[in-house]
Amino acid sequence: MPTDFDRAMTSPIERVARVLAGHALSRNGEGDLASAGEAVDALWGEYSDAALAVLRTLREPSAAMLAAGDGEIWDRMIHAAIEEETISD
Numbered sequence: 051m052p053t054d055f056d057r058a059m060t061s062p063i064e065r066v067a068r069v070l071a072g073h074a075l076s077r078n079g080e081g082d083l084a085s086a087g088e089a090v091d092a093l094w095g096e097y098s099d100a101a102l103a104v105l106r107t108l109r110e111p112s113a114a115m116l117a118a119g120d121g122e123i124w125d126r127m128i129h130a131a132i133e134e135e136t137i138s139d
Contacts, residue, residue, distance in 0.1 A: 062131040066101035068094045098135070105132050 058065065071094045073079035076086040083089055109132075111124045 061134055062105060063098055063101045063135040064094065066104050067097040070094075070097040070100050070104075102132065102135055105135075 060068075068090055071090045072086055073081075074097070075081035075083050075089045075093070077084050105128060109125065109128050111121050115121075115124065
């Protein structure tokens, strides 16, 4: 397993919000835009509350997740992502 991980340049909330916006707007999801990139750039913030709800849902790892890694580390990482967003509000 690699020890060096790529570090994201955006917060977890922004990344999830962008996915949710893309899914809602893009023809590849539920939308009708053939190219939704610009719309996602403009509107992802409107999906940040839903993204925060997704992260809150992930606070409790599944049995498979616990079998693959340390649940306490997962808990700290998810809480840090949530706290990062709520502090910046």
